[in-house]
Amino acid sequence: xxxxxxxxQEYVPLMESDIKTATTRYKRYGQRAxxxxxxxxxxxxxxxxxxxxxxxAQYCFSHEGFSSREAxxxxxxxxxxxxxxxxxxxxxYHRFFRET
Numbered sequence: 001x002x003x004x005x006x007x008x009q010e011y012v013p014l015m016e017s018d019i020k021t022a023t024t025r026y027k028r029y030g031q032r033a034x035x036x037x038x039x040x041x042x043x044x045x046x047x048x049x050x051x052x053x054x055x056x057a058q059y060c061f062s063h064e065g066f067s068s069r070e071a072x073x074x075x076x077x078x079x080x081x082x083x084x085x086x087x088x089x090x091x092x093y094h095r096f097f098r099e100t
Contacts, residue, residue: 002037003030003045005094008079011065012039018098020065024056028092035099042099054087063095 005023007015014020015038023029028048030036035044053076056064061072076085083089 001030001034003034005029005036005038007038014065015043015098016041020063021097022060022063022093022095024053024060024064024091024093026089026091029094036096043096044099045094045096047095049093050090051093052087053085053089053091056091056093057085057087060093 005025007023011020028050030045031048032045035042037043057069057072057076061067061069064072066072066075073085
């Protein structure tokens, strides 16, 4: 099924170069085999897991397109200024790959 996932424009080049292959959100946007379009490219979701935010920061920051855990946490705080980074928050981790 086609879905919509909004992305900040700063992350689109990372997706297009296959550096960013995951997105973590407070809500679930899709499920395995769903697809979405971003700037003319199709992406397919390969998995969705509900995990603690600290696990994404610790083990999955590179899939999110960051070079370090600290860079991921900094970006999370910037994107979520009211709540900020709370390690024990449960989030949805979406892995995806570019099809076209």
